[in-house]
Amino acid sequence: MNLKLTVPFYLHKAGAGFPSPATDYIEEDIDLNVHLIKNVPATFIIRVQGKSMTNIGINDGDLLVIDKSLNPKNFSTVIANVHDELVVKSFVQEKDKKFLTSGSKKFEDRILINEEEDIFIWGVVTYVIHSVY
Numbered sequence: 001m002n003l004k005l006t007v008p009f010y011l012h013k014a015g016a017g018f019p020s021p022a023t024d025y026i027e028e029d030i031d032l033n034v035h036l037i038k039n040v041p042a043t044f045i046i047r048v049q050g051k052s053m054t055n056i057g058i059n060d061g062d063l064l065v066i067d068k069s070l071n072p073k074n075f076s077t078v079i080a081n082v083h084d085e086l087v088v089k090s091f092v093q094e095k096d097k098k099f100l101t102s103g104s105k106k107f108e109d110r111i112l113i114n115e116e117e118d119i120f121i122w123g124v125v126t127y128v129i130h131s132v133y
Helices: 032-036
Strands: 006-010 027-031 043-047 063-067 077-082 085-094 097-101 119-129
Touching: 027 032, 063 077, 077 097, 085 119
Parallel strands: none
Antiparallel strands: 006 027, 043 063, 063 119, 077 085, 077 119, 085 097
């Protein structure tokens, strides 16, 4: 089933600095699928459980938009299957080895990606959606 979700979209941008003079706001509907999903058959959303990725801005309860058709780049955030459990991790490649980590620069929690041990990348995180309220 392909759902179309539209919400109001204000064309005027919100400044993050000093306020600008008021202008007329033009409203139209925006389909979030168009902006968040590039490859519909390969995209899914999953909810995060846990706090191991807060250092890179992913919090417990966040929604992640995942594209299974993308190949991860170095330091991409990915969903990986580690011994039949889906986890959110950072992908790191050094020379001929590939690792998963929680994103810390120390890499103390490295998991070597090894298909023989049933560890593989399931998809690349393209967007993080979290509440600020």
